[in-house]
Every structure is written in C-alpha cells, then in structure tokens.
Amino acid sequence: MKFPEIEIGLAGLGVMGRNLALNIADRGAAVAVYNRTAGVTRNFIEHEVGNRAIYPAYSIAEFIDLQPKPRAIIILVQSGPPVDMVLKELLLFLDPGDTVIDAGNSHFIDTNRRAKVLANRNLFFVGMGISGGEAGARHGPSLMPGGSRKGYDRVQAIFNAIAAKANSEPCVAYIGAGSAGHYTKMVHNGVEYGLMQLIAESYDLLKRGAGLSVDELAEIYSRWNQEELNSYLIEITAKIFKYRDTATDRPLVDLILDAAKQKGTGKWTSWDAMDLMVPTPSIDIAVAMRGLSSHKAERREASQVLHGPEIKFVGDRDRFITQMKNALFASMLVTFAQGLAQLREASLVYNYGINLESVAKVWRGGCIIRAGLLEGIRAAYRAKPDLPNLLLDPQFAKKLMERQADWREVVKTAVGWGIPVPGLAVSLAYFDGYRSEWLPANLIQAQRDYFGAHTYERLDKEGQFHTDWEKI
Numbered sequence: 001m002k003f004p005e006i007e008i009g010l011a012g013l014g015v016m017g018r019n020l021a022l023n024i025a026d027r028g029a030a031v032a033v034y035n036r037t038a039g040v041t042r043n044f045i046e047h048e049v050g051n052r053a054i055y056p057a058y059s060i061a062e063f064i065d066l067q068p069k070p071r072a073i074i075i076l077v078q079s080g081p082p083v084d085m086v087l088k089e090l091l092l093f094l095d096p097g098d099t100v101i102d103a104g105n106s107h108f109i110d111t112n113r114r115a116k117v118l119a120n121r122n123l124f125f126v127g128m129g130i131s132g133g134e135a136g137a138r139h140g141p142s143l144m145p146g147g148s149r150k151g152y153d154r155v156q157a158i159f160n161a162i163a164a165k166a167n168s169e170p171c172v173a174y175i176g177a178g179s180a181g182h183y184t185k186m187v188h189n190g191v192e193y194g195l196m197q198l199i200a201e202s203y204d205l206l207k208r209g210a211g212l213s214v215d216e217l218a219e220i221y222s223r224w225n226q227e228e229l230n231s232y233l234i235e236i237t238a239k240i241f242k243y244r245d246t247a248t249d250r251p252l253v254d255l256i257l258d259a260a261k262q263k264g265t266g267k268w269t270s271w272d273a274m275d276l277m278v279p280t281p282s283i284d285i286a287v288a289m290r291g292l293s294s295h296k297a298e299r300r301e302a303s304q305v306l307h308g309p310e311i312k313f314v315g316d317r318d319r320f321i322t323q324m325k326n327a328l329f330a331s332m333l334v335t336f337a338q339g340l341a342q343l344r345e346a347s348l349v350y351n352y353g354i355n356l357e358s359v360a361k362v363w364r365g366g367c368i369i370r371a372g373l374l375e376g377i378r379a380a381y382r383a384k385p386d387l388p389n390l391l392l393d394p395q396f397a398k399k400l401m402e403r404q405a406d407w408r409e410v411v412k413t414a415v416g417w418g419i420p421v422p423g424l425a426v427s428l429a430y431f432d433g434y435r436s437e438w439l440p441a442n443l444i445q446a447q448r449d450y451f452g453a454h455t456y457e458r459l460d461k462e463g464q465f466h467t468d469w470e471k472i
C-alpha cells in the first residue's frame, strides 16, 4: 500500500538511523523505515515513535511499496559490505528516477563504484557524510552530501530542515561531484583525530607537567571554551573532567584505560593524503599515537627499563597555562589547514569541484569538529576561494606568528620533561616547514641519485642530472 505523504525512506535503524528518522519526522516529513532485523523496527515503533509520521516496513519489498515515486531512500548501516547488501536488495525494486543516499561512513572508493552501478540503472546516488553522533542525528547533524545533483535537489528541503543551524544557516551544502561528500566526511574525521590528539597532549602537559588537578583542568577548559578555543571538543573535554564516578567518587577520566581505539577513518585520511602527496602530519601522528596507546602491556614493560628526565615544574603556572592555550590554538589551526589543503588537492585530482567555503560553513555546527575558528576559516575562503593553504590567509598568518613564541616554549618544555607531544611538535614543524623557502631536500635528492641513479634537478641549470658520486 502506498502512502502519498511519505517523503523519504530510511533503511537501517541503528543508533544513527533511529535518531535521524525521529529528527526527519519532527521536522514535518513523513518517513518510511526498514531494518534488517525486524525486532529492531518493532521495538522502535513501539517505544520511540509515538504518534510521529513514521511508517514501518518489515521487508524491502514492503518498504519500497510504501513510498510514492520518485522515491528517496537513505541507507544508514555499517559501512563496507552491509551497504552493498542493502543496495543489492533495493536494486531489485527501485525504479529509474529514484534517489539513494548512502549516509554511512563509506570509503570514497566504494562510493565511486556504487555511483557507477546506480547511474547505469538511471538512479540518482548521493554519497553523504553525516557528523554529530547520536545527538546530532536526533537534533541537528552536519551533513556533507555529494554525488548526483538531481538526487540532492530531491531531498534538499528535508536536509535543510533536519541539519544543525549555525547563525540560523543550515549546516548542509552540496559538497561536490562523485564521492566528494564521503571524502569530505573522511577528512573531517582525520581532522577530528588530529584535534583530539592535540587536546590530549595539552591535558598531559597540564596534568603531569604542571601538576594540575582534574578539577583545575575542568575550570581551565571551560574557560578556554568561552575564548578563541571555543569548540565542541574543548567543551566536552571540560565536561569529562567534571564527571565523577559514582562508585568511587573519583574523576571518571582517571579510571579509564589509556588505550584508544579507532575505526579507520583517520587512517584512510592519512593514506589518501600520502597518495596525493599532501602533507597532513598532524593527522598522521594522531593515528600513530592511537596505535602506540593500544600497546599498553608493552609500554608498561618499557616504562620499567627506559627512564627519562624527572618532570619538575618551575616558573609561573598561569603563564604556562596561557602558553599552552596559544600552542593548542596554533596547532588546531594548522590541523584544519592540513585537512583543507588535502580537500583542495583531492577536489582538483578527483574533479569534485569542492567549494571550501561551503565545507567550512557545513562544519560550523552539528559536527564533532565544530569550532568558533571555522567562522574565520569560512571568511578566509570567501575572500580567496583558491587559497592554497589557510596559513597564507593574512589574519591566520598573524594569529600564528603572534603565538609562535609560546608554541615553541611549550614544545621545548615538553621535550625537556620527556612528555610526548608529537601533535604539537609536528604542527609547529609543519608551520616551520611551510614557511621555509629552503628545505634540506637537496641532500635527499643527492642521496637518491647516489644510491639509485634517480637523477636530480639543479638550481643553476635546467634539466635532469646524474653524477657518478664515487668518482671524487
């Protein structure tokens, strides 16, 4: 039976799917829902839906049959083979002109493959990144749709309604062709890894280095969140420090095992950045440090044999906290710069046609990396859409230069204490590398030519050269 009022279908009632369905219905669009395990659908309808216009289906055939044509169907299941499994079933029933939106964290190469299959069937395929977790899906996520423009037009009004709002603007925009949406979500996650590592390093320095208590940290990060570091990740960090374990009355953060897990999107970002030859060291090191953290037993053993300097705080604590804030701000800015430089290059190489101002707009609200800083980033790309790197924006260049003395001081202090701050250090090195007209790569070229006859170019003549280096 068809329900003409149904505007959209949603397949996959996991954490994200259930919340997105409720969000869509609350914004006035009737939605058909389906989940592989029928019990999940039943439970959702019985306990969460109430009198909202959410229509359940217990088979794909019924799901398709409920919806008037042209249909628009969001798939929100585990990324990888589950998406192909759902698509395979949908393809048995969909009609030309229908739109399919894959809103999971799919790898962009998979999205390219699926887009071809659907285009051959005259279906519109939208690969969409979604960020904001459970609360975002329920109350307003950041949405990064890409792919078929016609498909996006079909659902644009609904997406505008359900997306987070920043300064009254919806945090959604058509990102670009092909897999641009999923690529942008991937880089979003890479930046997220980088920012989380930087915040963790600042916590380590203030805790082990400056000897601050968790209560003091809660107060500092709350204050920072009111200032230029204002961001979702700083906000939740302050809240985490405030949270006490009810059983022990100790700060819960102190009871959590120091081994971080990952689902792979940070690694995907680094991989493709390396393929594109775009340096994203602040993201790469964040992935590596999650890896190092996971070797807990080995680190415990190493801590018994590898001794470092004694950590002794000398100086003005308040001054150090201010230096830390400036180092963190500069490093976070550099991490955003790397992610956006990667998106710029990917857009050129993969013909996405991404407008970086739109990306900054979409990231300002609803998503995990939302930050006050993004308003300025958006302004920078509005002023100069082809800006090669945020570090070249005059406002941001000034901010970095004003903070570099504190940034260097923090990294030097951390090295002196033997507290690992690879995120802060590599972000500073990126800044120094980027602003160096000369880098020692001439020596690397000479070495490559020495052992592998890979040739080199010269500063004083055109052409490729090779030297028999043994013949001195």
Ligand code: NDP
Residues within 6 Å of the ligand: 012, 013, 014, 015, 016, 017, 035, 036, 037, 040, 076, 077, 078, 079, 081, 082, 083, 085, 086, 103, 104, 105, 106, 130, 131, 132, 133, 134
């Ligand atoms: P959940 O683990 O909560 O739910 C997974 C869903 O996938 C369930 O509906 C499950 O159905 C379905 N599923 C799994 N395998 C298959 C299959 N082979 N065929 C059909 N359906 C299948 O996941 P989330 O809701 O958290 O995540 C969904 C997507 O959203 C993922 O791509 C995730 O990366 C992405 N995402 C998640 C965020 C989060 O914070 N959780 C944030 C942003 C994106 P069943 O009930 O039958 O098992």
